[in-house]
Amino acid sequence: MAKDNQVSITVVRRLPKYYRYLTELKEKGISRISSQELSVLTGFTASQIRQDFNNFGGFGQQGYGYNVEDLHRELKKILGLDSNYNAVIVGAGNLGQAIANYKGFEDAGFKVLSLFDRNPRVIGLKIRDIEIRDIETIDSFIKENNVQIGIITTPKESAQSVADIYVKNGIKGIWNFAPTDLVVPDNVVVEHVRLNESLFVLSYFLRAMNE
């Protein structure tokens, strides 16, 4: 299913940073940038930046550099940010609510349609205008609302069963905040946000710094 024209994951993980700086440049009205200038902003080498872009075709012009608006548009397309996505969240605790509340995702094209939980005390509440629904009703909701992304903000014990629900209902992208690994079919993408692990890495370097 996926193209064999595989770009390495280390390259892909740099793309959002390029996109972020290009958005800023565009907002500032800067129309042109060289790999050397982007290197100063991002901290990547100019050579690496040119290599990265050339994974997707030549966006630049010799002697000139890159047109900010063009490059921004290309990266937007590459990252899939030129379409809109519908998402749901299972786990209406603080983290789930925080994500539902964050306007930034909606601005980027990711709309949270509903939260789901099994706790009767939160079912029926609203976060902004997003309702918390009973987890028992999720199957029909996903089918009827063209949901492409499933977010997991439950405790780790429930995460795999939530993933199973998502997969069963045809969701192909899972954003997992629970501190556990998930087993899903090959055609389903899982992106983890590992808050614990991030904090532990900070702790490691904090200690390493003081030795």
Place this chain on the structure above:
Amino acid sequence: MAKDNQVSITVVRRLPKYYRYLTELKEKGISRISSQELSVLTGFTASQIRQDFNNFGGFGQQGYGYNVEDLHRELKKILGLDSNYNAVIVGAGNLGQAIANYKGFEDAGFKVLSLFDRNPRVIGLKIRDIEIRDIETIDSFIKENNVQIGIITTPKESAQSVADIYVKNGIKGIWNFAPTDLVVPDNVVVEHVRLNESLFVLSYFLRAMNE
């Protein structure tokens, strides 16, 4: 200041996963594990696992494997999780509150002493027993409470100025959730949680999968 005996960052970022599985094994009462078995759990190769551990000294025993409890304790020490840390959060919005509310961090030895904000409407409120204080009072609070970790959950516009406050007050570890880069002195460690970038990578693979 840092030891020159540098372990590469790619290795360091794998350590929390080892630690997580060793914690599980320990809870299950399993006392012994081979690199081959750990490979099945983690998805890393057995060879890589042995290489990783040997960055920190030989924890295993030929013909036997690794003692779960010993290895768990060593990793805990390496990650700096055998001490406790005091943290504060600037930015008492949903994300800041969610982090303050998360018991898991406290269990791992990271205690949030206070949230800070400049919005008078939230100052004085409590999340669990953690008070939201006026950002104007942060300097003395940090000095009087032995705070080692500063967490940033403000909008990106304020993040650098918060980092400056942390640095000025001697904080050496910053956990940044704002979608921006930070400039800090060499002896200060910054760990970023880039929610936007994570979501964009999910979006990338979602698209790549369907082409």
Place this chain on the structure above:
DNA sequence: TAGATTGTTAATCGATTAACAATC
């Protein structure tokens, strides 16, 4: 002792950097 599995060296693979011809 025989079997198992580590610790470690050597080989391979992939990612980054350097260099420069192409060309705007």
Place this chain on the structure above:
DNA sequence: TAGATTGTTAATCGATTAACAATC
């Protein structure tokens, strides 16, 4: 045209994997 900067190939560097002697 001359100067600048890309796109791309080649060189280097670092990380992963393979292999196996050491040894429990």
